Amino acid sequence: MKDEFTRCHPGLNLMFYLFVMGITVFYMHPVLLAVSGVAASGYLVRLRGIRGLVRVFGLALTVAVLSAVINSMFSHQGMTILGYLPTGNPVTLESLMYGACTGGMMGVVILWCATWTKVMTSDKLIYLFGKGFPALSLLLSMVLRFLPQFSAQTKRVVAAQRCVGRDVGYGSIWQRLHKGVRVLSILVTWSLETSVDTADSMKARGYGLRGRTQYHQYRWDFRSSLLLAGMAGCGIVVLAGIMSRGLEMLYFPLWHMNDTTPFACLCYGLYGVLCWIPWILNMVEDWKWRYWMYKI
Amino acid sequence: MALLDVQNLTFSYPESSTPALSGVNVRVEPGEFVVVCGGSGSGKSTLIRHLKSALTPHGQREGEVRYKGIPLSQVDLRTQAGEIGFVMQHPAQQLVTDQVWHELAFGLENLGLRLPDMHLRVAEMASYFGLQTWFDRAVWELSGGEQQMLNLASVMAMHPEVLVLDEPTSQLDPMAAAEFLHTIHRLNQQLGLTVILVEHRLDEVFPMADRVVVLERGKVLWNDSPRQVGQAMANHSLAVCCPVPMQIFNRAQGEGMCPMTVKEGRMWMEQYRGASQPAQSVSATPSAQSVALEAREVWFRYDRHGADILQGLNLRVPQGQIYALVGGNGGGKTTALSLFSGENRPYRGKISIYERNHDACRGEKPYKNTLGVLPQNPQTLFVRDCVGDDLWELLRDLPLSPKEQGQRLAQVVEQTQLEGLLDQHPYDLSGGEQQRAALAKVLLLDPDILLLDEPTKGLDGCYKQTLGHMLQDLTQRGKTILMVSHDVEFCACYAHTCGLLFRGRLVSEQPAREFFLGNHFYTTAANQMARKVFPQAVTVEDVVKACIQSK
Numbered sequence: 001m002k003d004e005f006t007r008c009h010p011g012l013n014l015m016f017y018l019f020v021m022g023i024t025v026f027y028m029h030p031v032l033l034a035v036s037g038v039a040a041s042g043y044l045v046r047l048r049g050i051r052g053l054v055r056v057f058g059l060a061l062t063v064a065v066l067s068a069v070i071n072s073m074f075s076h077q078g079m080t081i082l083g084y085l086p087t088g089n090p091v092t093l094e095s096l097m098y099g100a101c102t103g104g105m106m107g108v109v110i111l112w113c114a115t116w117t118k119v120m121t122s123d124k125l126i127y128l129f130g131k132g133f134p135a136l137s138l139l140l141s142m143v144l145r146f147l148p149q150f151s152a153q154t155k156r157v158v159a160a161q162r163c164v165g166r167d168v169g170y171g172s173i174w175q176r177l178h179k180g181v182r183v184l185s186i187l188v189t190w191s192l193e194t195s196v197d198t199a200d201s202m203k204a205r206g207y208g209l210r211g212r213t214q215y216h217q218y219r220w221d222f223r224s225s226l227l228l229a230g231m232a233g234c235g236i237v238v239l240a241g242i243m244s245r246g247l248e249m250l251y252f253p254l255w256h257m258n259d260t261t262p263f264a265c266l267c268y269g270l271y272g273v274l275c276w277i278p279w280i281l282n283m284v285e286d287w288k289w290r291y292w293m294y295k296i
Numbered sequence: 297m298a299l300l301d302v303q304n305l306t307f308s309y310p311e312s313s314t315p316a317l318s319g320v321n322v323r324v325e326p327g328e329f330v331v332v333c334g335g336s337g338s339g340k341s342t343l344i345r346h347l348k349s350a351l352t353p354h355g356q357r358e359g360e361v362r363y364k365g366i367p368l369s370q371v372d373l374r375t376q377a378g379e380i381g382f383v384m385q386h387p388a389q390q391l392v393t394d395q396v397w398h399e400l401a402f403g404l405e406n407l408g409l410r411l412p413d414m415h416l417r418v419a420e421m422a423s424y425f426g427l428q429t430w431f432d433r434a435v436w437e438l439s440g441g442e443q444q445m446l447n448l449a450s451v452m453a454m455h456p457e458v459l460v461l462d463e464p465t466s467q468l469d470p471m472a473a474a475e476f477l478h479t480i481h482r483l484n485q486q487l488g489l490t491v492i493l494v495e496h497r498l499d500e501v502f503p504m505a506d507r508v509v510v511l512e513r514g515k516v517l518w519n520d521s522p523r524q525v526g527q528a529m530a531n532h533s534l535a536v537c538c539p540v541p542m543q544i545f546n547r548a549q550g551e552g553m554c555p556m557t558v559k560e561g562r563m564w565m566e567q568y569r570g571a572s573q574p575a576q577s578v579s580a581t582p583s584a585q586s587v588a589l590e591a592r593e594v595w596f597r598y599d600r601h602g603a604d605i606l607q608g609l610n611l612r613v614p615q616g617q618i619y620a621l622v623g624g625n626g627g628g629k630t631t632a633l634s635l636f637s638g639e640n641r642p643y644r645g646k647i648s649i650y651e652r653n654h655d656a657c658r659g660e661k662p663y664k665n666t667l668g669v670l671p672q673n674p675q676t677l678f679v680r681d682c683v684g685d686d687l688w689e690l691l692r693d694l695p696l697s698p699k700e701q702g703q704r705l706a707q708v709v710e711q712t713q714l715e716g717l718l719d720q721h722p723y724d725l726s727g728g729e730q731q732r733a734a735l736a737k738v739l740l741l742d743p744d745i746l747l748l749d750e751p752t753k754g755l756d757g758c759y760k761q762t763l764g765h766m767l768q769d770l771t772q773r774g775k776t777i778l779m780v781s782h783d784v785e786f787c788a789c790y791a792h793t794c795g796l797l798f799r800g801r802l803v804s805e806q807p808a809r810e811f812f813l814g815n816h817f818y819t820t821a822a823n824q825m826a827r828k829v830f831p832q833a834v835t836v837e838d839v840v841k842a843c844i845q846s847k
Contacts, residue, residue: 145394160676163669197389203350206377211408215401
């Protein structure tokens with residue numbers, strides 16, 4: 001499925017992740033975490049379907065639960081005592097909550113990372129890196145080029161060895177290891193040989209001349225500026241909320257969360273908008289498309 | 297003023313007593329299409345690597361190369377990078393980046409072009425070469441032919457004045473090779489681009505070339521128009537690489553203008569019209585006692601929901617024959633081979649070897665003694681640092697006494713003419729030599745049946761001849777050979793039986809001679825040229841004999 005957000009400028013993608021992940025990681029507020037988690041799940045469904053979500057969500061949930069259990073078993077800070085462990089140590093509500101929130105934070109980050117791999121494709125990373133570290137970005141591109149080539153050659157060599165009765169998956173462990181090492185050693189020779197050609201090709205095409213520029217196909221248009229302004233607006237309000245203690249969360253010694261003031265609600269809402277931006281973009285686009293089709 | 301001028305160039309590699317090039321003089325005028333050819337080790341690659349400073353090998357050098365009148369060493373690298381385009385042999389290894397668009401732009405980035413200019417040039421090249429459809433793809437998903445086309449396009453994006461190509465088609469199948477060479481020709485004709493091409497597919501490039509330079513042992517043997525060179529080469533070992541009409545003309549001692557294309561050849565053949573039809577010797581097909589390989593109603597597809605690649609294939613390969621499976625790309629030839637070799641299994645139908653079910657052979661190491669498979673890329677067979685070690689490595693594990701091992705090695709080395717190459721690194725051998733070394737490795741196992749996938753890929757005419765004789769020799773010892781090939785001429789000369797595979801089915805199967813006589817398009821150049829006059833002639837040999845007899 002075409003994803004509107006993926007098609008945006010890589011800079012915009014990066015800014016989005018910086019805002020969302022930054023707030024998620026550095027300010028562990030249960031409501032913000034919940035908002036962020038739900039938005040990440042929604043976007044993940046959009047990108048990978050329900051199956052994709054279930055697979056990632058399983059991992060995220062395990063992390064959250066494990067963290068809550070382990071933290072409450074080993075950390076005994078906090079004033080609200082729920083009961084005692086067989087060892088005699090108390091289980092406190094605060095440490096349970098702290099563990100759950102830490103785990104929740106990690107889970108949400110996992111969810112966002114699952115979307116990141118779909119959105120931030122290698123060429124976007126290369127473009128973003130290339131601004132500051134051109135050599136590094138080329139290296140990244142070459143590595144991405146080399147790995148599939150290497151694995152393809154490995155497959156070919158293994159298949160060819162099978163043709164002459166040298167099946168790597170056949171025989172005792174020692175024999176297999178022996179054959180495996182043979183294949184590996186010839187692959188090293190092969191990659192050296194290959195890299196000589198690649199280096200020649202790079203030299204022949206003028207690599208190493210001064211003033212290398214970078215080619216890309218991305219355009220920063222008005223829409224991008226608008227989106228960035230929107231994101232920045234939402235982000236700044238939330239940050240202001242955090243700074244002014246309008247949003248507040250204390251875990252120890254006694255847990256305390258800010259009251260549901262109108263300002264706090266505004267912050268929650270705007271953070272929600274921020275997190276849902278990729279999803280909203282898609283919806284708007286879908287809706288527009290249907291509208292135009294209807295008109296035709 | 298000459299665009300490139302090689303003046304009295306002598307060059308020897310370090311630690312080598314004989315010079316790789318001695319006293320070479322070549323002038324290339326703007327807009328010329330120059331073909332450089334010669335046997336392996338004749339110095340052709342060394343010569344053209346001197347045309348670009350970045351690629352010039354290290355060693356002792358005398359004489360100089362001038363670009364537009366200025367010694368090349370004084371032309372700055374930026375100018376050279378842009379104006380002298382270079383395409384090398386291996387398609388995949390020249391690619392630097394992972395995406396097609398990035399590869400197209402790589403050279404432009406190095407030159408430091410501004411973004412709008414890059415956009416224009418990339419767009420231009422993608423349109424000219426028809427790359428729009430795969431613009432966003434990863435480079436490793438492309439076929440060899442597409443990769444080489446991409447290499448060409450990304451060099452062309454830098455707007456070179458001269459294009460230098462070092463055996464660009466040697467790793468491509470014949471279809472892709474022909475397409476690539478035609479693209480080069482089009483660039484030369486439409487844009488007036490100067491082209492210097494090292495190539496051994498002379499039959500394709502002779503009609504395109506303005507001039508042919510033949511090198512031998514580092515010296516220029518001939519440097520003239522293709523027609524002149526073709527006639528001069530008549531008694532040279534390279535003559536078998538020439539276009540078929542030229543070979544026939546030379547060997548029949550024809551008079552008049554030497555024909556280069558089938559069209560010209562047909563006109564030239566007119567003088568023999570009405571000549572008596574020579575009796576064609578009936579080709580001696582070894583009488584088959586038994587069936588070596590058989591496929592009965594075989595169906596196969598790679599994907600559960602994919603299209604069927606083989607659709608009820610029925611195929612019998614008689615023992616002691618060379619059986620050639622021909623057909624266009626995507627006809628299922630290679631797939632059929634992979635079923636015989638046991639790499640894939642049919643989902644319906646039966647494959648049998650010597651009338652025993654393939655599955656029954658599976659348990660007992662089927663690849664020993666019965667089947668020998670030569671992969672398309674012979675390089676993948678080698679695992680050691682020298683050819684001799686590589687062969688010994690395989691031999692050591694065979695259940696033979698040391699004496700027998702020695703005998704077998706000696707026999708195989710003699711059969712494949714590897715004497716002198718045993719100390720070399722397999723990766724340093726030429727394409728033909730690699731092919732022979734790989735064949736030797738397979739033959740060490742003494743298989744009864746040999747499966748060959750595109751054995752003539754990247755071989756020049758002389759090596760093809762050697763390989764053909766080698767295969768015939770093997771069948772005389774009772775071996776059976778099943779090969780898949782695009783190379784019509786090779787199949788016509790050496791195969792006993794040919795089968796045409798189309799859409800996963802065997803459309804026609806006949807002894808080689810009848811097979812090609814019956815076809816109109818899928819037949820040899822010799823037959824196409826002579827079919828009006830000598831309808832029974834298939835190979836160059838046949839036509840030459842007919843011509844000489846009728847004189």
